[in-house]
Amino acid sequence: MNEMLKIYSKLQHVYDEVYYDPVACTIQLPCYRMTAYIAENGLPEIEMEYNCRQYRKSFENHDSLYSFLSGVMSKHITFRQIDECTIIADGLTSVTPKNIRIFRAVLNTVIGFPLAVFGVLLAVEGVFFNVDYSSPSLLFELCPLPLALAMTVVGASMLHHGFTKKPIATHGALIYGLGTAITGFALAMIMVTYGDKSEDIGIADMIGMTFLFALVLGIGIAMIVGGLLMKRDSSSNAMYRILRRIPHRLTSEEVKALVEKIKEKTITEAIEITIAPFGNMGVTDSKLGGLHYWDASMPYPENMCFIAQFNLSQLPKTKKLPHEGMLQFFSDCEENCKVVYHKKTDPNFTEETARSLGIQAYANSDIMPFESECGLEFKLTEMLMDTSNIFSEKIIQDAARELGFKIEKDVTLDELSLDSDTTGHHLLGYPCFSQDDPREPNGKYNTLLFQLDSEMSEHFPIMWGDYGVADFFINDKDLENLSFDDVFFTWDCY
Numbered sequence: 305m306n307e308m309l310k311i312y313s314k315l316q317h318v319y320d321e322v323y324y325d326p327v328a329c330t331i332q333l334p335c336y337r338m339t340a341y342i343a344e345n346g347l348p349e350i351e352m353e354y355n356c357r358q359y360r361k362s363f364e365n366h367d368s369l370y371s372f373l374s375g376v377m378s379k380h381i382t383f384r385q386i387d388e389c390t391i392i393a394d395g396l397t398s399v400t401p402k403n404i405r406i407f408r409a410v411l412n413t414v415i416g417f418p419l420a421v422f423g424v425l426l427a428v429e430g431v432f433f434n435v436d437y438s439s440p441s442l443l444f445e446l447c448p449l450p451l452a453l454a455m456t457v458v459g460a461s462m463l464h465h466g467f468t469k470k471p472i473a474t475h476g477a478l479i480y481g482l483g484t485a486i487t488g489f490a491l492a493m494i495m496v497t498y499g500d501k502s503e504d505i506g507i508a509d510m511i512g513m514t515f516l517f518a519l520v521l522g523i524g525i526a527m528i529v530g531g532l533l534m535k536r537d538s539s540s541n542a543m544y545r546i547l548r549r550i551p552h553r554l555t556s557e558e559v560k561a562l563v564e565k566i567k568e569k570t571i572t573e574a575i576e577i578t579i580a581p582f583g584n585m586g587v588t589d590s591k592l593g594g595l596h597y598w599d600a601s602m603p604y605p606e607n608m609c610f611i612a613q614f615n616l617s618q619l620p621k622t623k624k625l626p627h628e629g630m631l632q633f634f635s636d637c638e639e640n641c642k643v644v645y646h647k648k649t650d651p652n653f654t655e656e657t658a659r660s661l662g663i664q665a666y667a668n669s670d671i672m673p674f675e676s677e678c679g680l681e682f683k684l685t686e687m688l689m690d691t692s693n694i695f696s697e698k699i700i701q702d703a704a705r706e707l708g709f710k711i712e713k714d715v716t717l718d719e720l721s722l723d724s725d726t727t728g729h730h731l732l733g734y735p736c737f738s739q740d741d742p743r744e745p746n747g748k749y750n751t752l753l754f755q756l757d758s759e760m761s762e763h764f765p766i767m768w769g770d771y772g773v774a775d776f777f778i779n780d781k782d783l784e785n786l787s788f789d790d791v792f793f794t795w796d797c798y
Contacts, residue, residue: 307366308342314370319377335376336383340369354383354391361393409466416462423455444499447492454488476534483527490521558709563720565703570689573622574733580679581763587655588630590614592756592766594677595658595665597630597649604661605642608634609672611756612680614731615649620684624732624783631788633754633776637671641776641793643753645786673756673774678764687733688724691717694741695750727773728757735775738796749777749792758797772797 312324312331321334331340338352348369349362363369372393375381381395427449435445458481465477497513554562579592588597592612598604613632621627630649635641666676689696696717704711717724726736735741735752743749753776759766768774774795782790 308340308348311340311366311370311373315373315377318374322373322377331373333373333376338373338376340373355385359391412462412466416459416466418459419455420459420463423452423457423459427452427456441499443495447495447499450488450491450495454484457484476531478531479527479534480531483524483529483531485524486520487524487528490517490524493517494521554709554711558707559720561707562700562703562709562711563722565707566699566717566720566722567688569699569703570734571686572733573624574685574687575619575622575731576683576685577729577731578681578683579729579759579761579764579766580681581761585677585679587658588615588649588653590618590680590682592678592680592764593666593672593674595655595663596632597646597653598658598661598663599646599650600657600661602644604663605634605644608636608640608642610663611635612754614680619682619731622684622732626786635774635793637673637795639793641791643776643778643788643791645788673758673768674764674766676764685730685733687726687730688722689717689734690722690724690726690736692726692737692741693734694743694745694747698745726755728755729759730755735777736773737775738772738798740796742794742796743777743792748779748790751778751780751783752776753778753783753791768795769797 306329308329308331309324309326312322315322315331316324323332324330325332329342332338333340336352336354338350340348340350343349343362347362347364348366349360350369350372351358351360353359361372363372372381375393375395381393383391383393385391435442439445461477461481461484494514494517497510497517585591585594587595590613593610596610596613611633613630615630616626617628619625625631626647628648630646632644632646633641634644689699697713700711700715700717700720701713724734726734731754733752733755735755736757755773755775756766756768757773758768758771772795774793777792777794778788779790782788
């Protein structure tokens, strides 16, 4: 007969409602939809429902499991909610394994019995039969008595601790025993101080010693009281009582529905950018680096390097960007940036015009991610949000709420197997990060404007630090109004 069947047999003698599944070797209780079983690690475990949520608890041995199940059925154990992930079983008393009980009994007997016997002998023989009660130093002669009584109390307490069914907590017993020994020592020293009639001890010395040993006596008494107040049963601590919530698992059909809802909420247009180092690049063409367009009536960005420009008439048509004009990106390649939108470009602007404005073909800076200019090719695509996005958690929860699903707060898009690739160079879409998304969860920079990734191309290498990636973010309302004064620039690397 296996252990689970033994537990069932003992429970069934008292509670007819308990059910045993011989195939799965599980015990089912009618209350809390509780099921007990053996986990993969070989230890007994229960799952239960409380406030419409599932919780799980593991036990150290089968005796503890039986104690828990019988306590639930007898209603001696009650549950209360601590937080949304934790409940506590009040009234739960664990069962110490048999081998531990035997070891405790033997250890306490070996130490406690000699202490108790020797303490009694010392008190009877050494004090009551060998003390001159007419002596003026009677208090001094009686000083071994507190020590003898302390030994007796500690020894008797150890014997009780070794054989009682519900012993005081182990740490409580140690504190109690040490406190008793300290108390006996302090009382003995006080008796020595006041019982010794030697004229060598001055008043100041007696006051000092009295204060010292009174302090020790107070500590000992406090330890005795503290030890007695310790909770019974050394295994019955808060961690034993805690039952952790089981994360809610969606069915395969629910996962599919949730993924489709997330796709519906996050799918967006993106313009995929491909490096074209041998393209025909004019001064008003889309490009990285090099001589570029500029409106002479505007002040040129100071202390900034030219990163890229996009001739919007050369881009695939999208709903988020205008279909004409020029969008340019500047940055100090640290944390500052400048994004400029020219509604119209001068068709007569040439390379000579650019040079006359003092525009350099290449920025002379070691912090630039590339060293020359490069043409670009574009492709309209669609993109989905990935787990690295700071807004992904809210999207998942919103999608689940709309579908009426209950899911955990820490569910990620990776767990849902949402196929999304946000790496590479692109306008719009979603960002990727080498480390973490630096934006605030409720922040205003909720839209990616431009991402420039690292690329180890033979003809045009781009490198942000150690294979990093750079992103320009903007608020969706600002983008809609074509206002580019407030753009957040960030880059990180491995």
